[in-house]
Structure formats: structure tokens, C-alpha cells
Amino acid sequence: MKPIETEKIALLDSMIEESRKVVLTAHMGPDGDAVGSTTALAAYLEEVRGKEVKIVLPDPVPESISFITEGYEDRFIFGKTDLEACREAIGNCDLQVTLDYNDFKRTGILEEMLSESKARKLMIDHHLNPSTEAFDIVFSETQVSSACELLFHILMKLPDIGSDASKLPKRSADALMAGMTTDTNNFANSVFPETLQMASALLAAGVDRAEILSNIYNKYRENRLRLMGLALKDLMKITDKGVAYIVMRKDVLDAYDVREGETEGFVNLPLALDKVRMSILLKQEDDHFRVSIRSKKGVSANKCSGLYFNGGGHEMAAGGRLYVPKDISDYGEAEKYIEKVTDEFFS
Ligand SMILES: [Mn+2]
Structure with missing residues (x-):
């Protein structure tokens, strides 16, 4: 500094x-x-x-x-x-x-x-x-x-x-x-x-x-680990550009009774994979998804968030929002949107 x-x-x-x-x-x-x-x-x-x-x-x-x-x-x-x-x-x-x-x-x-x-x-x-x-x-x-x-x-x-x-x-x-x-x-x-x-x-x-x-x-509730399991096993998708993303919609958040702070750190997990360059986590809120992005050295999470997710933060750790229906017409469109913009981001 x-x-x-x-x-x-x-x-x-x-x-x-x-x-x-x-x-x-x-x-x-x-x-x-x-x-x-x-x-x-x-x-x-x-x-x-x-x-x-x-x-x-x-x-x-x-x-x-x-x-x-x-x-x-x-x-x-x-x-x-x-x-x-x-x-x-x-x-x-x-x-x-x-x-x-x-x-x-x-x-x-x-x-x-x-x-x-x-x-x-x-x-x-x-x-x-x-x-x-x-x-x-x-x-x-x-x-x-x-x-x-x-x-x-x-x-x-x-x-x-x-x-x-x-x-x-x-x-x-x-x-x-x-x-x-x-x-x-x-x-x-x-x-x-x-x-x-x-x-x-x-x-x-x-x-x-x-x-x-x-x-x-060491003081979390059991639901956090159960949801982490679901996120890694079923929700995580990986694109051929090396982008891992997890979309958590309201039904899942409700089913696991997720409270503020209980998905802390989830976005970092996919970076453990050699082939993953950037990880994106979406969590559904009132009229938007809350977005977290983490990247490996040489890839700018900040830039990606600024371009496509109304946000920013740090070079390799950024936040943002994806508004419904302003950015995507429906909550169900999130996966398609991420695939499209990250493909563009890495080409
Ligand atoms: Mn801080």
C-alpha cells in the first residue's frame, strides 16, 4: 500500500x-x-x-x-x-x-x-x-x-x-x-x-x-452445509470458457431456509477446479438477483461485473445485481444470460 x-x-x-x-x-x-x-x-x-x-x-x-x-x-x-x-x-x-x-x-x-x-x-x-x-x-x-x-x-x-x-x-x-x-x-x-x-x-x-x-x-446451522452440497452437486454449471456459475432461485432458498450470510464463501468453491477461471453466484431477491463474482489472476471479476451485472468492487472479487425484468425478462432466463455474456467476455 x-x-x-x-x-x-x-x-x-x-x-x-x-x-x-x-x-x-x-x-x-x-x-x-x-x-x-x-x-x-x-x-x-x-x-x-x-x-x-x-x-x-x-x-x-x-x-x-x-x-x-x-x-x-x-x-x-x-x-x-x-x-x-x-x-x-x-x-x-x-x-x-x-x-x-x-x-x-x-x-x-x-x-x-x-x-x-x-x-x-x-x-x-x-x-x-x-x-x-x-x-x-x-x-x-x-x-x-x-x-x-x-x-x-x-x-x-x-x-x-x-x-x-x-x-x-x-x-x-x-x-x-x-x-x-x-x-x-x-x-x-x-x-x-x-x-x-x-x-x-x-x-x-x-x-x-x-x-x-x-x-x-464453526457456528453455522446445518442447512448451510446441506445447501452447499446441493449447490456443488446439482446447481453448479461450468461453461466451455471455464466459467462456473450457480443460480439460487427463491424455491431453493426457501426450501433450505437460507438467512443472510449463510451462503458466504460459496462463490469461492468452484475456483478449486483447475479449469475454472471465474465463478459467478446468483441469489434471487425482490426484483433482482444478487450477484457475486470471483476470478483467478489475469481475469477481471470487476470488469465482468461492470459490463454485465451493474456492479464492481475489486479486481478479482466483485458484486453486482441482475434486474428482472430490466436485464432479463424472467428469473428463469438467468442461466442463458450468464452463458451468453461470459461467452462474449472471454472471446
Ligand atoms: Mn471489504
Whole structure:
């Protein structure tokens, strides 16, 4: 990653000092990195800086990563369940922080409130092509594993932490380790020298990694593994261009009682095959499929998502949406659409 500029840190430090009420935000369908980075920054702002903090998210925290926020639930407000409270918190804050997303569009129902707010705005993110116009300070770095990692490096530079990870609140340290671990898929993707330095510093500061791993990977419900079996055995298709895709329609999601977060990591599985260059997972939602794309080195998941799935993200890991009936006329057309566009993408 490029070095973090000292002047920017000084600016951030005074911006925090001058603020009283802070709102932290993250993207729709929050993952471990979104929840970890907002929780970690909230604990720092509260415990070290004495600020009043609210974490405002479009959607609730999935059960599968709720261990990160245990005992901290009262800091959270969700657009899906209490839009008025979100409006009030955003309207009353003097500093608004964007974590783990690059454009207010990624906050869905909160988009308008966040972009129209008069508060000062700070972005800490690791996605490609950030929309930075609205922001007073931007920390945008793609050569990091996660928003949690970027936030860690920023916190370490702040004077009251002074490169000593043991000065971070315990909740911050734990949440940073958890978010980095989920975004790297436990050190499998996007690991940089600084990522391991972060892990080392947090371990030395007393973070219990074994407990975090157990919370992330060993607490699922049985339905997840049963569905994973079905996905690999029956749903996965592989094109002759080396694209693996899995389409999960509503009947399957209902039959397996799938909750938010329970298909986490499925999209990575087909990459285990030598012949697979790119993997695409579609999950049916209200008026669209939610799309996840992962690719191997040399193939751009980001580009494919931008071209055909209304999305983007990172070079080898991207998200998006396929709208019905805007992009395809019917949910049953998804397979045909994927075959057609990926054939075009690789020719
Ligand atoms: Mn992330």
C-alpha cells in the first residue's frame, strides 16, 4: 500500500476532535468487513475520544457475524427496520464516515440521506473507482486486504494510539481481526505484507484469534452445509470458457431456509477446479438477483461485473445485481444470460 500521508492524519485527528456526534455507515448486506470496521472505529471514537457514536446500516447485521457486535447492539440503527431513526441520527451528526464502500449508491435506502447530509464526510475504503467528490477526507487504497486493514493502519498513525496496538480498545482490536479474516477468507485472498503486520500486531496485543475463527467458521446451522452440497452437486454449471456459475432461485432458498450470510464463501468453491477461471453466484431477491463474482489472476471479476451485472468492487472479487425484468425478462432466463455474456467476455 502507499504510505498514509502525515498531513491527512493530522487533518483527520482535528476533524475527530471538532466533532461531537459521529455516524458510521457501511454497505447494503453488511459483511464481516463492514460490520468489523464500523464496530472497530465506533469503539475507538467512544472509548478513546469520548464521542457519541451511531452505526447506521441499510440492513441488519446477519446472525452469522453478530458475534462482532455482541453487547454493542444499541449503537446500531438499520434502515430496513427504523428508517426514521436513521434519518434523525444522520441529520444530527457533525461527522459522517463511509466505511467499506465507495459510493452512496451502495447504501440503498440511505443513499439520499447520506449524500444530502450537511455533516463533514470521511471515506475509508478499499474498492476500485471511489466517488470521492462529496468527501472532506478520503482514505482510498486498493492494495490492502480490507477496510479493516486500512482502518487499522490509520488508527495506528493517530497520536493517541502512536503505533501501539495494545492501546486500541479490545473491541476495536477484535473487530479489526474479524473483518480482515472474513475479507481475506482466512488469509486466502488479498494478503499483503502489511496485512500480516496487522495480524501480528493484533495478536501481540492479545487478540484471541482461535476464538474469532471458531465464531466465523464453526457456528453455522446445518442447512448451510446441506445447501452447499446441493449447490456443488446439482446447481453448479461450468461453461466451455471455464466459467462456473450457480443460480439460487427463491424455491431453493426457501426450501433450505437460507438467512443472510449463510451462503458466504460459496462463490469461492468452484475456483478449486483447475479449469475454472471465474465463478459467478446468483441469489434471487425482490426484483433482482444478487450477484457475486470471483476470478483467478489475469481475469477481471470487476470488469465482468461492470459490463454485465451493474456492479464492481475489486479486481478479482466483485458484486453486482441482475434486474428482472430490466436485464432479463424472467428469473428463469438467468442461466442463458450468464452463458451468453461470459461467452462474449472471454472471446
Ligand atoms: Mn471489504
